Amino acid sequence: MNDEFSCQEMIEVVTNYLDDALPPDEQQRFERHLSYCVGCSTYLDQMRETIRQTGMVPREESLPPALREAIVAQFRNVKRD
Amino acid sequence: MHGPETLSSETALLAALRSGDEDAFSALVDAYGAAMHRVALTFVRSRAVADEVVQEAWLGALRGLDRFEGRSSLRTWLLRIVANIARTHAVREARTVPFSSVELAREAAEREPALPPDRFQGPDEPHPARWASFPAPWPAEPDGALLSAETRKLIADTIAGLPDGQRIVISLRDVEGWDSAEVCSVLELSETNQRVLLHRARSKVRAALERYLITEPA
Numbered sequence: 189m190n191d192e193f194s195c196q197e198m199i200e201v202v203t204n205y206l207d208d209a210l211p212p213d214e215q216q217r218f219e220r221h222l223s224y225c226v227g228c229s230t231y232l233d234q235m236r237e238t239i240r241q242t243g244m245v246p247r248e249e250s251l252p253p254a255l256r257e258a259i260v261a262q263f264r265n266v267k268r269d
Numbered sequence: 270m271h272g273p274e275t276l277s278s279e280t281a282l283l284a285a286l287r288s289g290d291e292d293a294f295s296a297l298v299d300a301y302g303a304a305m306h307r308v309a310l311t312f313v314r315s316r317a318v319a320d321e322v323v324q325e326a327w328l329g330a331l332r333g334l335d336r337f338e339g340r341s342s343l344r345t346w347l348l349r350i351v352a353n354i355a356r357t358h359a360v361r362e363a364r365t366v367p368f369s370s371v372e373l374a375r376e377a378a379e380r381e382p383a384l385p386p387d388r389f390q391g392p393d394e395p396h397p398a399r400w401a402s403f404p405a406p407w408p409a410e411p412d413g414a415l416l417s418a419e420t421r422k423l424i425a426d427t428i429a430g431l432p433d434g435q436r437i438v439i440s441l442r443d444v445e446g447w448d449s450a451e452v453c454s455v456l457e458l459s460e461t462n463q464r465v466l467l468h469r470a471r472s473k474v475r476a477a478l479e480r481y482l483i484t485e486p487a
């Protein structure tokens with residue numbers, strides 16, 4: 189058994205690495221591989237950029253007013269029961 | 270990343286809610302209503318159904334308020350209610366995939382590499398499982414390509430086309446910015462399965478960006 193990660197293994201554990209969910213020995217192997225592999229460093233950077241960009245996808249920041257009104261009206265009705 | 274959506278004094282708020290204080294209720298709706306609506310929209314495709322789901326969730330919350338024991342935050346409790354109701358409606362929306370945690374676990378168990386095997390050297394090549402050729406760097410930010418509305422649309426479309434589990438997990442983790450524990454709690458999913466689905470989803474979004482940003486030399 190080779191105790192280094194291959195590139196193909198590296199790209200499968202990127203999310204675990206970014207979540208700090210790798211066991212300590214695997215985290216060391218991951219970082220050791222990164223230190224010499226340009227391809228995997230680029231790949232990790234691109235995953236980070238992907239996450240950043242995904243976080244900027246526009247979202248609806250408030251409830252549609254009619255829906256908000258309906259929810260509050262519901263509250264009044266429940267209170268009356 | 271929850272920012273303004275976190276309410277500070279939940280105990281006081283709960284007391285006010287239980288005594289029927291409408292201002293307290295409105296504050297709660299303003300704090301968490303939009304996030305609940307977005308969760309509903311992640312599960313069901315139609316806005317009309319999502320609206321119904323959110324109303325039903327608030328009704329459920331009102332009826333369950335007396336039983337709320339504070340084992341989770343009010344926010345997580347509300348999100349879990351809306352996710353459960355949305356799940357039921359999604360099944361009813363005549364889609365065959367039930368959004369149960371069992372089903373999500375099954376999706377996670379399917380094997381699917383983050384990149385096609387031909388991106389790596391084969392067993393007979395000099396360095397098996399190393400890159401066949403390094404991924405091309407993406408254009409630097411000042412170029413603007415990454416910042417465009419078009420990029421965001423590409424990401425949104427890619428996410429919309431993902432299998433259910435992957436779509437829901439990446440929406441909650443990376444679009445909504447929830448942490449791993451909250452996603453697992455709301456979806457009743459193990460950390461491991463959640464991360465498998467997230468990884469697959471992110472890998473596909475990265476691949477879509479790569480196809481868009483890198484024009485192959487002819």
